[in-house]
Amino acid sequence: MTAPAAEEAPEGVRPAGPGSPAAPADATAPGTPRTPGADGAAGEGAGPEEERTEERTQEARAAQRELFAHTPGFILGDTAAFGGSLVGGAQHGVSGGRVDGDVYMGGRTEHHYHGPAGATPDATGEIPRARLDALAAVFADGPAFAGALGRLREERVLVLSGAHATGRSAAALMLLHRLGVPGVHALDPETTPGALAGRLTRPGGHVLRDLPLSRNRPLRDTHLYAAREQLEKSDGYLVVTVENSPHLPGIAPCAWEPPGAEDVVRAHLSRYGRAAGEVERLLALEPVAGFLAADRQPAEAAAFAEALAAHDGSAEALARLADFGQAAVEKRCRDWLGDPGTDLRDKAFLISLAVFDQAPYVLAAELADQLYVHFQRLQHPEQPPEIPVFGPAAADRLAFARAEGELRGEATEWGPVTQFTAGFREERTPRVLLTEVWTRHPSARPALVAWIGQLARDGRPLVRTRAAAATAQLAAADLPSTMALLVDRWATSRAVGPRVTAANTLTLAQLLDVPVVLRLLTQWCSDGHAGRRWTAIRAFGLLAPLRPDLAGAALGALAARARADAGNKAEHDSLTESAALLLSGGPGRRRGEVLAEFVRLLYLDTPAVRDLALAAFVRACDNAEDGALVGWYAESGMYEADAARDLATLWRTALGDRAHTRAALDALRLWVHVGGRRADAAHALELLLPALVITADDRKRLDHELRTLRAEDGGPRPPLADHLLTALHPAASAAH
Template sequence: MSGEQAQRTDEAPGEAPGAGGVRAGEAPAGAQDAPAAAEQTHADAQGEEAAEDDRPAHAWDSRRDLLRHSPGIILGSSARLGGSLVAGDQHGVSGGQVTGDVVLGGSKYEYHLGSGTPEETSGEILAAEVDSLASYFVRPSLGSHPEGGATAGEDCFTTALAELRRNRVLVLSGASSTGRRTAALMLLRAAGATAYRALDPVLPPGRIAPELTGSCGYLLNGLTTSPERPLREHHVRAASEKLRSADGYLVLVTGPRPVLLDGLPSVSWRMPPAVALLRAHLQREDLGGRPVDELLALDVVQDVLQHQRPVAELTRFAQRVAAHARGTVPLTGLADFGNAAVEQQVTQWFDDPDATLHDKAFLIALAAFDEAPYPLTAELSDILYRHLLRTEMPDVSPCIPVFGSSSAKRVEFARAVLYQETEESDWGPVQQTKVQFRDPLTAFVLLREVWTGHPSSRPALVAWLRRLANDSRAVVRTRAAAAAAVLAAADLPSAMGLLIQPWACARRFRTRLAAASALALAHRLDAPHVPRILQAWCTADDHRLRWTAVRTYALAGDAFARDSLDAVLDAVAALDARGGPARAWPEEPDELAQSAASLLLAQAQSADSDGDSLLSQLVPLLKEPVWRGFVLRTFIHACGPTDDVLGGGRPLLLDLYAQLTPVPGTPGALQRQSMAALWRAVLNDPWSTASALEVMRNWVRRADKDPGAEAALAELLPALSVTGEDRKRLAYLLQHLRCDEGKRHPAVADRLHTRLKSVSTTSR
């Protein structure tokens, strides 16, 4: 196949291969204007560069990229696109007053006045601010949560306060829309704190305890607990010990599903009934002499209160109701409040004759790149504008003013906000100016509306997303996949036929990765039939579909881990039945192992890692010739990733071994035994010995500056020394280990060697 023919296999649906092919929504090549031709030349050049550097990343790295670059509302919540409800973090800032948590770009921020430097890890919260919050704070009433749950039928504030007083440390979980920050401050106040300090939310769990030096109430709002950075028992115990000696208290505020290991308890905070919160806010407002009960009885107010709304949104609504009571806002100004207003606003944007096609292109791009850097969103919206203009007026040359509307005007038109946020990159943390819709539901509603309500835009949108899926930047490819996932949740057949399946059949790995990411995110959005699609593709004749399915399992298979492993095993069996990998995909055995390794690591990082695990399921497969090579490859791949994005942390499997309970007869002890059995298998197999020894060398090198890793290895290595040959192999490795480019023998190797000899002598 020639390079030109291969290039055409990746074109959007509707483009026929061959010299006469015409892209959907574009003018024929002979009629292309100069800017369009220049853009196509640039795209082709970028495509050639991409083709030269189009190598699939390790499955675990792809998973990390997906988690890093996907919209926070998809990763942190379950969204229902067909209605007006989106469960998850929402925010609202109005009138210069901030109540509850402010959610920007999927992260939670507290703003304090003062002259702190970027290195400061805590700041004072004025007691007057806490007292002001107390004046309208509402405690949940008994039995106020008919939906049930851990706090149904009880006062969760009382439960949380008792836990805080007993242990000095409290993990308070809940969505940011519930007013959890205010609740945390009220708990500290009720516990007896008279001074308050806010801790940096990006502090690693192991850095929290050293910050607790004073007799005050500490608040860590927005603690990010993830499979890569869970909160463990020793973190909480260390903080509790410091606080008892200093007579202080600490509330750790996390999301609704915190990753807590070692059985750590948390108290789930649920906001009080909306009517109670609205009443409390109205009692502090100037109502022009009108009674609160009269305002609460208004039909439009009752309509808003029918659904539980975020605390910040109720605060804004209270201000609007007060303005109506004073006569400055008409009754219709109350009626259009709520999520219905988002759908109405989206409709108005597309129906507005004064809104240019350029404006609408920016809105669509912002919907795909909500919470992303503004310059990137603006850049890609211009590309979408060209595609849309060729659909609407194919004979007109696209013209974009270099210095058109200011960013402030565009953001205001989109009812969005600009904010600064530090985000991780491949080169370390960088400061970015990001843009986000004020209402997080807007992005979902807008993408659904443009796809299902304006089908004439589909050719341009498909061509645009296809280009994004081939971009060299991971964030762009991930956002193209996220947009396709939203479209799949709204209209699965069209999204599959026009976007995801053509991507899955593409020649380039990065395009297929976009399909895998789209399916993974679509499954998070409860799009139908994703597991069925993956199961069919995993054993398909087309190796490109098989690759896409296998990579999707690596990205999202932990959501249905055992079914995913079964599907991967079916693919291994099908591979063996075909007599080995096809010439078109010689790396298939390795890709299957990477996928299974990602499933194993994702489950190991979950809060249920001390239960039944995939590790234990892999050990019996070693006895079967058809599975043995697959299991060995899987374990080698699982040993590599670390708990640091840049690769400088503790190996994840070694960290798991350190955290598992060694008590005989427990699930943790079984997992430890399973890990030791897999290690012995890879060390004693001729095919994998060299790779396994190199992995073990890396583990020992990382333990040189990590006492916790050294302690885990001191327990693991004796379990690997079953025979005399085992002991000789490990002893030789430790005696001849070098680090720092071969210049130094690490002291940790000598200590581990001494430990290994002492255990071996005792066992004999």
């Protein structure tokens, strides 16, 4: 075979062509015919026919992104980070058409700007002194404040990192305020790291809140050096707030820890003029103790302090304080659903809003009417269902539901759009309401099951994901019934779509700590039904980035399945995709541990498991998105000796294995292209390539790939390829 540029291809290198494995299929296009069973009915049996379906599965990473993007905050609120950007917590500071701070929306932080169409946020402006003084009067320092203040005074520039809704933005303002600067200027959050120094020309304080960072937009130590030089010239100080992020190469951020809820409440009560003795009396009230016993964020504590300051000792005032607690939420939900005087359509809207909390209002309203139809058919089967074309105004419906709506800018695949979103004021309401209707009103179950099954077949990703999230909450309330009526029927469907929903449901159920889910997934990995096996395999892949502590168990279950049935290609592909997800996200230390497990499978297991480990590793490497293995290695993995060694072992083994050589070379080509865009990735490749060479064939294979490499647009060989050739042949380079 003659390779391009008249170079002879080394043994084991085959050009990609018509016979090469195809790329994973995208999601089914709208209008694609669905096979029988797509509605969630149980399949009739496991076998080859079940694997051949007209509906093709989404590529696993795309399905994973869809799940994380649209899952409600009450599930993802306490989840560990995925890909360096998840997770912050529930929504706080949103009310009345305005937004205070950052708002976490199911897998990403949205920055909302409100105003006339076409308006842009203020670029830079001085924060009014009165606002700073008012904040200072109620601000509680917290355990990290003193250390942060010392660093800022000495270094002039400070990066304050912390989780969402922990008060880091208020802390940034107060750090500058305590320095006694003549003024504090707010910088445009869209200021790029490279342009930061140029914005610091005025004396005083500067704050850049919620700087968005990513693999392609990191904040580097060089940016801070330039900023510090400018601040010294202008006698200024700068605080940058970010979410916990891996995209801070060379920077040691100051980790922000919020003050305790009791400290926040005390500070606000003092501001409201309550004397010390009266403060202690108020804090001793039973509803207050119950509120402070839970883990509270500063915004919640501040709102509670306002209600507590208004307490006048009456029974009504005490009841208002109790309204902040779980019991009040449960009673309200019971009253809503149990009151015979409440219209059936209103009850349908409440349930729909619980499923679509903090989502576009139009979805909650539209799909509430579909649920209303199911309720009518259940309650009056002899009458045709009717939906009034025009009903109550949105403001009236939200007021009844104790919910709020506002216009928010939201990113979509087509660009930013404005949506009127709605959500309950009390964030616990969705979980309580879904539990209440499922466990206290069993007569409503047939309608709910039919409705949720309808949502799971919807063409909109947000709707499908919310169907899975709602079902996960139902499973937390009553697992056996939820499995029988919904999840198992989806898992045993002939079509892939319902299986995806089943996998998503079980993934989210585990995040809600539903008992026995892990045991169920492990059993399903060896189940006689192919649909249940597929569902469990996908769920394990989805779980590990969200719960890195489960990565070992997930990989063990996938390996066990590979041992049991090495000849099923469709199942092997599913196993490969799920195992690749284990390396596609999660904190650095855990990612290194997973790499070590992959290496162990190369030497201590069967050929089928070895093949799974190599195929999954190559699949994970063939990815340049946020959170991908190449970005992690460039940012942290290359500095961890064990992780770097294990990564080199897997690369070397995959490149030398005939079954995986071509795919591995394709993935390596992607890494070189990434290195052409990122200096840290280029440096990582310089260190990696020599570690991949043990034999003359290893060197020849890599040499051939680099010499025949073309730019991403098909142009001439990129300069980085020449540089890497020098790293690959150090002796020849030294001779010249």
